Amino acid sequence: MRRLVVDTDIYIDWLNSGRYEEVLFQRGAVKYLSAVVLMELRAGAFRNADRRVLDRLQGSYESTGRLVAPTRMVFAEAGDTLRRLYAQGYRAGRSIVADVLIALSARSIGATVMTRNARDYRAIAKVRPFRLSIVP
Helix, strand or coil: CEEEEECHHHHHHHHHHCCCHHHHCCCCEEEEEEHHHHHHHHHCCCCHHHHHHHHHHHHHHHHCCCEECCCHHHHHHHHHHHHHHHHCCCCCCCCCHHHHHHHHHHHHCCCEEEECCHHHHHHHHHHCCCEEEECC
């Protein structure tokens, strides 16, 4: 069965407007929640109701052992990846650190990253190949 790590942008659209249910609830795939995605979602959850939704989301992934966090090796690889991106002159409109951690954590468990952020993730994949699916 295919493993998926869904990026923050897709969760935000789903939580705010119900978009991308077909991505989040597709059959034939096991979804993992990146601890980095969870961090980004929590950073934007200003209302108590939003935080409760995230608590339930986190709990469902934790209870099934599908919450993936960067390991020491992933952090080391992320540093090397960032250095190579910067050396190539790549500049993200915002920090690319979280995206690198998400990509390399997904790679460490053999998962595909599903995102709308084609620009940054394609740049990362050129430096450190991983499975990537761009959602329109």
